Amino acid sequence: MEGKGMTVHEVSKRTGVSIRTLQYYDRIGLLPPAAHTEAGYRLYDEAALERLQQILLFRELEFPLREIRAIISRPDFDREKALAQQIELLTLRRDRLNGLIRLAEELKETGGRKLDFKAFDTEKMDDYARRAKAQWGETEAYREYEQRSRNWTGEDTRSIAGEIMEIFREFGEMKDQAPDSPRALAQVRKLQDYISARMYTCTDEILASLGEAYGSGGEFTKNIDAAGGPGAGAFAAAAIRAYCRKD
Amino acid sequence: MEGKGMTVHEVSKRTGVSIRTLQYYDRIGLLPPAAHTEAGYRLYDEAALERLQQILLFRELEFPLREIRAIISRPDFDREKALAQQIELLTLRRDRLNGLIRLAEELKETGGRKLDFKAFDTEKMDDYARRAKAQWGETEAYREYEQRSRNWTGEDTRSIAGEIMEIFREFGEMKDQAPDSPRALAQVRKLQDYISARMYTCTDEILASLGEAYGSGGEFTKNIDAAGGPGAGAFAAAAIRAYCRKD
DNA sequence: GTTGACCCTTACGATGCGTCATAGTTTACA
DNA sequence: TGTAAACTATGACGCATCGTAAGGGTCAAC
Numbered sequence: 001m002e003g004k005g006m007t008v009h010e011v012s013k014r015t016g017v018s019i020r021t022l023q024y025y026d027r028i029g030l031l032p033p034a035a036h037t038e039a040g041y042r043l044y045d046e047a048a049l050e051r052l053q054q055i056l057l058f059r060e061l062e063f064p065l066r067e068i069r070a071i072i073s074r075p076d077f078d079r080e081k082a083l084a085q086q087i088e089l090l091t092l093r094r095d096r097l098n099g100l101i102r103l104a105e106e107l108k109e110t111g112g113r114k115l116d117f118k119a120f121d122t123e124k125m126d127d128y129a130r131r132a133k134a135q136w137g138e139t140e141a142y143r144e145y146e147q148r149s150r151n152w153t154g155e156d157t158r159s160i161a162g163e164i165m166e167i168f169r170e171f172g173e174m175k176d177q178a179p180d181s182p183r184a185l186a187q188v189r190k191l192q193d194y195i196s197a198r199m200y201t202c203t204d205e206i207l208a209s210l211g212e213a214y215g216s217g218g219e220f221t222k223n224i225d226a227a228g229g230p231g232a233g234a235f236a237a238a239a240i241r242a243y244c245r246k247d
Numbered sequence: 248m249e250g251k252g253m254t255v256h257e258v259s260k261r262t263g264v265s266i267r268t269l270q271y272y273d274r275i276g277l278l279p280p281a282a283h284t285e286a287g288y289r290l291y292d293e294a295a296l297e298r299l300q301q302i303l304l305f306r307e308l309e310f311p312l313r314e315i316r317a318i319i320s321r322p323d324f325d326r327e328k329a330l331a332q333q334i335e336l337l338t339l340r341r342d343r344l345n346g347l348i349r350l351a352e353e354l355k356e357t358g359g360r361k362l363d364f365k366a367f368d369t370e371k372m373d374d375y376a377r378r379a380k381a382q383w384g385e386t387e388a389y390r391e392y393e394q395r396s397r398n399w400t401g402e403d404t405r406s407i408a409g410e411i412m413e414i415f416r417e418f419g420e421m422k423d424q425a426p427d428s429p430r431a432l433a434q435v436r437k438l439q440d441y442i443s444a445r446m447y448t449c450t451d452e453i454l455a456s457l458g459e460a461y462g463s464g465g466e467f468t469k470n471i472d473a474a475g476g477p478g479a480g481a482f483a484a485a486a487i488r489a490y491c492r493k494d
Numbered sequence: 495g496t497t498g499a500c501c502c503t504t505a506c507g508a509t510g511c512g513t514c515a516t517a518g519t520t521t522a523c524a
Numbered sequence: 525t526g527t528a529a530a531c532t533a534t535g536a537c538g539c540a541t542c543g544t545a546a547g548g549g550t551c552a553a554c
Contacts, residue, residue, distance in 0.1 A: 007500080007501075008500095008501075009499095009500070009501085014364060015364040015367075016364055016367060016368055016369075018542080018543085019501090020541095020542065020543065020544085021541085021542065023502085023503090024541070024542060037501095037550090039501075039502080039549075039550055039551085040501080040502060040503095040549090040550095041500090041501055041502080041550085042501085042502095046362070049362055050360075050362065053354075053362060053363075053364070056364075056367050057347070057351060060347060060367070064540070064541095065540075065541075066540090080355055083351050083354055083355040084355065086351050087348055087351045087352060087355070090344055090347055090348045090351065091348060093344055094341055094344040094345060094348065097337055097340055097341040097344065098341060100304070100307060100337055101334055101337045101338060101341065104304060104330050104333050104334045104337065105334060107300075107330055108327055108330040108331065108334070113297075115293070115296055115297065115300060116300075117261060117262040117263055117300070117303075120262075120263060120303050120307070121263055254531080254532080255531090255532075256530095256531070256532085265511080265512085266532090267510095267511065267512065267513085268510080268511065268512095270533085270534090271510070271511060275510095284519090284532095286518075286519055286520085286532075286533085287518090287519095287532080287533060287534095288519080288520095288531090288532055288533080289532085289533090311508095311509070311510095312509080312510075313509095
């Protein structure tokens with residue numbers, strides 16, 4: 001049953017997230033299912049569960065869902081950095097709770113005549129959260145992306161993801177040619193144009209750093225290889241390097 | 248400035264609660280100000296701040312505001328019991344956060360290949376919260392009260408509180424007479440009828456236990472004495488005892 | 495082929511405020 | 525004494541995040 005993907009019901013049982021929530025997360029493009037049956041049933045795979053886990057961590061910290069979507073969908077999402085920040089934020093929260101517990105205990109003992117509102121304060125948390133968000137959104141391109149993606153539906157994100165995967169599939173098809181062959185360079189330009197058209201203005205500089213990520217052997221490489229076959233990520237990276245060097 | 252009551256702005260600065268929130272809490276009858284200026288400005292006193300503190304503790308635990316209102320407005324609200332439960336709930340929350348922190352750390356170290364949704368689970372918390380709420384709402388009269396008060400506005404609660412205080416004021420006026428004098432007994436009946444009409448069906452049994460609370464020297468006594476003069480609470484308690492014994 | 499357990503979409507509702515808009519009030523100071 | 529600045533009020537609208545119900549397909553089993 002896991003080989004073919006889990007239905008909403010199964011995901012709900014495994015994760016505790018309600019079916020309605022899964023449907024909603026699909027609609028807003030936060031967690032699109034891996035596939036659909038012919039009848040339109042949503043089917044989720046393990047990767048979706050990982051993504052859901054990430055989402056839940058952000059949600060725990062009361063990030064708006066749209067921001068979560070923007071953060072974890074960005075082309076250079078750094079999971080480890082995000083986790084480090086989440087740990088920090090969760091810890092601040094725990095400490096604040098400890099303060100509240102202490103306050104409640106004092107109130108209980110003294111009969112409640114004490115007034116203290118500092119314990120409720122969320123300044124430190126908010127501060128850190130603001131700084132963290134600032135880090136994620138520090139580039140101009142990303143702010144542009146956030147703006148543009150504000151009103152996207154699940155359909156939008158899904159179609160964009162599909163188009164990009166298609167581009168990578170095409171990279172895979174030409175991976176026996178030279179990375180600086182005209183066809184490969186044209187394909188790089190196609191990628192750049194598509195990103196600029198649908199996501200954010202993709203300068204050569206940004207393109208170069210995307211290329212880095214694609215060839216680094218991490219998740220990006222994995223995903224691209226899944227679409228274009230083994231080596232597609234490395235090939236795309238090489239083509240992008242060539243494109244940025246000479247064109 | 249505290250002698251005459253604080254404005255929304257001052258309360259907001261002292262507590263961190265926004266002005267808009269204070270206005271809203273007034274509108275829904277959760278935190279009515281102690282007084283108003285002629286121009287209609289809200290004026291809060293220290294007692295209101297204590298109530299606000301209580302409210303914030305409940306809110307921290309994500310109790311719906313209407314429930315908070317129902318709980319802390321009920322005629323036999325036990326602050327100490329509430330605090331004990333809040334401590335317990337806050338502790339459960341803290342422990343859950345610790346679990347999430349541990350999960351995030353593992354994810355960070357292992358590269359995120361682990362799937363664990365038990366850490367997000369809120370079952371224990373919800374369980375305890377449900378039991379706690381059950382305790383607060385365990386009597387038939389209270390459930391009725393909750394039902395009836397669902398759609399009250401701030402105006403409703405304020406007018407009811409005012410009417411009841413008026414009744415206690417009248418108790419205070421007759422406190423040099425015997426507690427079983429016809430006037431006093433009639434006044435008790437007036438109280439019982441008013442509560443039955445506007446809050447919940449006030450049986451003799453409930454009335455008797457309310458009388459206990461009024462004469463116990465606690466907050467109720469204090470509040471009643473504030474309306475009817477020193478000794479008004481004790482007098483009302485005695486009258487209620489007389490009424491329940493013979494009528 | 496019917497039952498029962500699933501699934502879909504659409505639409506409406508509720509909570510807890512933020513955010514104007516519009517207008518009256520109070521305070522400080524020139 | 526006037527007036528600007530800072531405060532207050534109410535009311536309307538908006539918003540995120542789902543719950544809930546309505547109305548209706550899908551699928552496995554018996």
